[in-house]
Amino acid sequence: MSYVDEVLARVKEKNASEPEFLQAVEEVLETLRPVIEANEEKYKKEALLERLVEPDRQIKFRVPWIDDKGQVQVNTGYRVQFNNAIGPYKGGLRLHPSVNIGIIKFLGFEQTLKNSLTGLPIGGGKGGSDFDPKGKSDREVMAFCQSFITELYKYIGADVDVPAGDIGTGAREIGYMYGQYKRITGRYEGVLTGKGLTFGGSLARTEATGYGLLYITRELMKCHGMDIKDKVCCVSGSGNVAIYATEKAQQMGAKVVTVSDSTGWVYDPEGIDLALLKEVKEVKRARLTEYAAARPSAQYHEGRGVWQIKCDIALPCATQNELLLEDAKQLVANGCTAVCEGANMPTTLEATKYLQDNGVLFICGKASNAGGVATSALEMSQNSERMSWTFEEVDAKLEQIMINIYHNIDDAAKRYGMEGNYVAGANIAGFEKVANAMIAQGIF
Template structure:
C-alpha cells in the first residue's frame, strides 16, 4: 500500500466511519491514480485528495407526509452536494429503503467522475430518501414527493443544484416534485431533469442510460476488433436501464438471454424477441408486476442471471454490489468477453479485482452508464434556450457523447496484453480534470 492509499484509509476511517459503500468507491479510484498523484507535487501541495473526499455539504431533513388512512408517516431525506468545480451539482434522487448517507456519498462521489467524463459543465451530487413506494397509491407517492420537495427546494436551483430521477423516481415522480417546486417558488425553470417532454423534458431521457450502456459497449468492442451482433448478452435488472439496454441490444442484432428482479431470473434460451420485451416492459413499468408473472421465457426462481445462463457479455443493471466474487468466477469460467456496468458499482471489491486480474473488457459504471446524466445535461441546454429537440437529434448527440467518453477512457492508458484498462483510464481522466479545476480555483 502506498503512503497515499494509507492516508486515504486513515482519513476515511476517522472522518467517514460506517460508510462501507463510500469507502469501496474511494479505494477503487485512488488505487488507480496513486502513481500519478505521487509524481505530481502540486496535488499534494493543494491537498487534492482530502478536498476531493469531503463533500461540499450534506443536507439531511425529516420528511413528514400523510398516507391514505390519514396516518402521519416519517421518512429521512438527504441531498449530498459533493463537488461543483465543473458546474452546478448534478445527480439523481433515489427513493428506496436502502438509501442512507453512505450510499448517497458513494453515489455523489461517483457522479463527480461520471460528469467529468461527459465533457459537459456539471458537478456531482446525489439525493434521496428511505421511502419505499412499493404498495403505495399514486396519491401517497404524490404527497411524499411534495413533502420531500417542501424541504429540498431551499437547496437547489438551475445554477446551484439540478437533481434528476434515479431508482423509483421516474417521470411521474419528477412531475410531482417539479409541480410542487413551481408552486413553492413561483418560478418555471430548469431545476429538475427527467421531466416529461410535454413541459420541458428531453426526448430520449428515459432511454438514455440503457442506450448509452450499449453505445459504450459497441465502441469498446469495436476498439478490440469485436462486434455486438449475435453475441449472447446477460442483463440483470428489469427497470428502465435494463429494459432499454435490452431493446438497444436486440436492435443491434445481439441475443438478450436474461433479465431479472429480486425474485429470480427470466431466461430466453434463443434470445428475447421485441414482442416479448414489450410485454415485459408493460408488466414492470406500467403494471409494476414481477417477472415471475410473465408469460414468456423460462423462470428461474431465486437465481441471478450469472448462474441461470451463459453469455459472452454481461450488463449488470440492477444495483450496487450485485455481482460477488463467486458470480464473477462463474462468468469468467463461462468465457466472458466483456462486462459493462449499467448500475453504479455493481461489482463487489472481490468481483472487481477478479475481473481486472482476468484482463477482460470492462466498462466501468462512471463511463458506461453516463448516458442518463449526459441527456440530463442536454435537457438543461434545451431549458436554458427554450427549445425542444427531436428524439433523433438527442439520440445522435447521445451516441456521440458516449463515443467521446470511450475515447477519454483510453486517453491516458496503454493496452495490457491487447486490452485497454478502461476503469483505470476513466479514473485518471476524470481525476485530472477535477484536480486541475480545483487547483485553478485556489483554496475553495
C-alpha cells in the first residue's frame, strides 16, 4: 500500500463522521500522489501527511447569550487552528446552523493550502458556530458575538490567530467581536480582519473575494485565447461573494443572468440589476422573491436550478457541494467553457471530474476564491504599519496576487505532467510551500 493510501485509510477510519473533511482530504491527497511518490521516503519518515491532515488544535466551547425575550440561548463555538508553518493561523468565522466540527476542519484544511497560494505569510485556521444571525435583532447578534469572543479571545491574537468573516459573519458581527476583544484585553491590534473602515478595516475587503474570482477567471480565459467580454455568466448565491463577482463581471463586460439564495433562484435574461440586488440583499436582508417582484424581466424559481441555464462561464458562489454531477452534465451539454469556484468546495468530486474530462476549464476554490483572505492579509499589513491604503492600491495588489496564483497553479500542473489540471496545480503549489516550511522547522 502506498503512503497516500495508508494515510487516507487512517483518516477515513479516524474521521468517519465528518464527510466534508474526508472529501477535502481525499481530493487533495489524490492529486498530490505524484509529488508524494517523488519524495515518499522522506515524507513518510517525517510523517508529513499525518501532520498535515491533523489540526494543531481544535477548540470547542459553549456560547450562552440572552435573546430579546430574556430567554438564555446556548450555541456551540469552534476554532480549529490547523497549520501555522508559514504564518499565524488565518481564516474566517462561519455563523450558520449547519456548522459542526467536520465542516470547520474541512474549511481549515482547505484554508491552509489556499493561504499558501496567496504568497503571503499566513497559516490556516477556521472557526464559527451553529448560531444563525438571520432573523435576529442587532442586540441579539451583539449578545452572541460578545459571548463568543469572551471565550475565543484566549486563543487568538495579531501574531497568533487572526479570524475573519465568512458566511453569516459580516462587518456588523466583526465589529461586535472586535469591540469585545478590545474590552477584555485592553489591546488595540489587528486581531480580526473585515473590520469597519473607521477602526482598522481595509478598503476593497468587502469586494475582494468576488473581484479576485473574476481576476483569475479573466486570466484563465486570456491564457486560453478568449475574452471575458460579452460572455454569459451564471452565478449561484447572493451573498457577499456572489454580489461582488457579479459587479466585477459586469465591469469587465460580461453578462450575469442568475443568482440564488437558500430558498430559490432568479434567472434574469436581461442581466442582473446589481443596484436592486444590493438593495434586497445588503440593505433589506430579504429573499430573492423581492428582487423578482421588483424586476419585470426576472423569473423566480423555488429550489435549485441555476446550472440548467445556458452560459459560457459558471461561478458557484454559494456553499459546499452545490454543483452536482447532473449539474455538471447540464453545463457541458450547454457548452459551458469555464467553471471557477467562488465558494469553498462547491463542486462535488464527481462533478469536478466530469467537467475536467469534458474539457471544461476548472479552477477550484482554494485558488479562485483566495482574494478574500489575501486582502485580509493586506489588512493585517496595514494594521501593523498603522497605515491605510487607497482602494486602488489594495485592488491593484489583489489583482496581481490572483494573476500570480493562476500562473503558479498552471506551472505546478505542468511540472508534474498534468497541464490544464488546475485542481492538481493548486494543491501541489499550496502543498509544496507548507511542506517545505514544516520540514525546515523540524517536528512540531
